[in-house]
Amino acid sequence: MAYAFSLGDVAFLRSPEGASALDACARLNAGSIADVTAARRTAGERFASAVLETVELRRNAVSKIDSPADWLFTGDALQQASAAPVARHRAARLAGRDVHDVTCSVGADLVELARVTRRCAGSDLDEVRLAMARHNSRVAGVAPALLRADALAPSTRETVVVADPARRDSAGRRAWRPADFVPPLDELAAVYAGRDLVVKCSPGIDPAAVPWASEVELVSLDGQVREACLWSAGLAGVSRRATVLRSDGPSWTVTDADPDDVGAAEPGEWIIDPDGAVVRAGLVRHYAARHGLWQLDERIAYLTGDRPPPGVRAFRVLESGAYREKELRAALRRLDVGRLEILVRGLDVDPDALRRRLKPRGAGELSVVLTRIGRSPRAFLCRAERT
Template sequence: MELATFDLLRATEGRQVLREATEAYGHVGDLALGTRLRAAGHPPDLVAAAIGQVALRRRAAAKLGADAGAMYFLPDALEQATRAGVSAHRAERLQALGPRTLVDLGCGIGADLVAFARAGLDVHGVELDPVRAAMARENLAALGLPGTIEVADATTVDTSSYDVAFVDPARRDGRGRTFDPSAFSPPWPFVETLLAGHGVAKVLPGIAHDLVPEGVEAEWVSERGDLVEACLWGRAFAGTGRRATVLGRHGRATLTEADAPEDVPVDDPGEWWYEPDDAVIRAGLVTAVAALTGGWLVDPHIAYVSSARCVTTPYARAFRVVEELPYREKQLRAALRARDVGTLTVKKRGVSVVPEVLVKRLRLTGSVTATVILTRVQGEGRAYLVEPVSAHRASA
């Protein structure tokens, strides 16, 4: 989108076209809607931009909730935007640490600025793209939030007058999305410099532990079962080395290295099986789940925990072990057919099995729904029929 088009979109006529497009969207096709709006005398570029914005707002609602209906987006900026619950957690944590002023270096369309401003921080956004900068400014205003935006190269900004320098590096290169930190924008050395002081950086959840600078805290965050980001807290804010934060219906739950014993027993599965949340796994805190459940590992290299007790915990999903089944495919098929299994969920870890392919090959036709875990137990491939345990059935 060109800046001139966005200027039209947020002007009086553009807001009218947006309202009309919003009311009609979903009731008629895009082609018919565009024809109707152009027939009413609205410029074709404005009509196309308005319909595009309505579609993006619908998509954004899953990430940003009700705010999305008043905001402006670009497709790739929306893709990089943080979920509202996750950005609120980060902003609330910063608020509790005491900073008052924050600069967002490469603020995009301002999704994180919204959360920081709502938490009471005095925010300033820096964005090289004039269209994104204009959208960020408009988005803050549309939600009634204070803040300033400037168009500039984030790497040239003096951050010394701010209590926090936040950065969410763009993770795209000329070929599309990249997982290589050396290709981030701003570049990784710039991010490391910020983290040596009052910097906070949102990064990919798959970031390697050895990339985290010394003295910096790495926090992996999941929401509603999805691992969504890692946040690096600079030396001024670090409270531990590694942290796992789980956001869900229970609220917010956090584990750190202090919760994870180094020495945990390894043994065959007991009556209860635990699948740790992905944030816990990425943070390397699986042994904390073992400590919380009074359990042990089933293999020193596999992120599964077993226990003799069923314990309610936000950090892992619990399963009751029904029985061990044959691990080899032919014998496993026979065992499942003998139990009238027709719908099968395969969970696996540490074995070279593609669940979807295996389910198709098993050709089950029964009436029972079942879950099977395929994994290594002390180095040996094993299969277990398990029953997922809902939270209300578990007891501490």
């Protein structure tokens, strides 16, 4: 169970004594009895747990927050925080505006907003998280206005409202219905009707459940779909958008305003599995049209073509045919395959179970793409390549 920070904990962690204790305990582990004893000697019985929890959370935050070494977090707040590139992307769409983050938590999204907006405010009901947000803003070199307020009781006017409703209950169970978010998504939309509103949600949100959202944007980072972002009418540019962010390369976006005049045809030299944001946003054909690709089957998200898009991991087709497990096993033996990646769309096949049955034992490495074209199961033996 996550440690419950108090205002006293935050005050200590922000003090010179707390900073010294955090530095001294930076290599300790709360799972070690010896390390817990050492933390108690350094920070005292009262604050040892807060120090050890903060040390652990800072380690975990490296994958989300830029330079988190001096930040303060709660476990739940860190779990829900956007990765910095995703938060920066959202903030960039609001550059130069007056913005109020009405669920600012510990400030992970707030600091990115404060860097690019004209005026920025953050509020939350949780006094501990607000105290952490105040500290984190100072560490990040920004100074948003911070106040304790209920997200469902507007406390600013003529600002863009940004919200990130909690999607887990007090027991840590995930909430799937927008009505179960905290605050409830329908109430949030009603309270700010007529205002510019941006809401971060889980990528599985059903657009039909949020009719007020004029644009639904799916965002991925380094191949993993991170979130859906809902934009009200005054901020929307299109109805559906997929934004693909990369830590090590250029980012790009595709929308439903792009051409989508592609169909299905015979397989080309390559198979492309589009980024998950493109698939979830329903923009597979738009992406295909941009890159001169086509579909293997109109109902399946795999694309094919004779030249893959730049900067993606694509699959060069070596052999293909009807999918029969016995024949696939024989082909893998013939090609001396031992390391096998299995990708599946449109077929009821468990890749892990299939790999155990195939028992590849060779020295080589290949990828198998299993799918359906019409009613016919097909198998493609491929070599994965970064283009």
